[in-house]
Amino acid sequence: MSPTLRSIVCGVLGLTLSAAGSTAAAAATTIAGEAAPACVQYTAGWRYTFVSNGCDTVQQVTVEYRDGTAVPCRTAAPGETVTFPGYGTSGNEVLGVVLCGTTPA
CATH class of the missing domain: 2.60.40.20 (Alpha-amylase inhibitor)
Structure with a gap:
């Protein structure tokens, strides 16, 4: 996998996990x-x-x-x-x- 493609995939995965974590955290605290x-x-x-x-x-x-x-x-x-x-x-x-x-x- 090229470094550029790896950066894109890691970035998208990181954003997806971050969004899911934020939603779960908000749900858990309210x-x-x-x-x-x-x-x-x-x-x-x-x-x-x-x-x-x-x-x-x-x-x-x-x-x-x-x-x-x-x-x-x-x-x-x-x-x-x-x-x-x-x-x-x-x-x-x-x-x-x-x-x-x-x-x-």
Whole structure:
């Protein structure tokens, strides 16, 4: 095998394994839960979804999308706003915010 071909094959294999590992890691760290309390509010836009914690306690949250897109759990301290991806240009929809937790790595 030529050095150039070997580099291409190794690069593609590395990217494939990296993507698979990232997906598995995200799935392993997010535990789906119940709807976030009313003191957690969100504003969805095509580019970003902002989730604000108006509660007196720390909240671990994630956003649910109509197409099932999975995003990592984020921790929001009282008064803090965290950012998630928006609904995009392909007509996806943000369904709401749910509580989540992280599992030990």
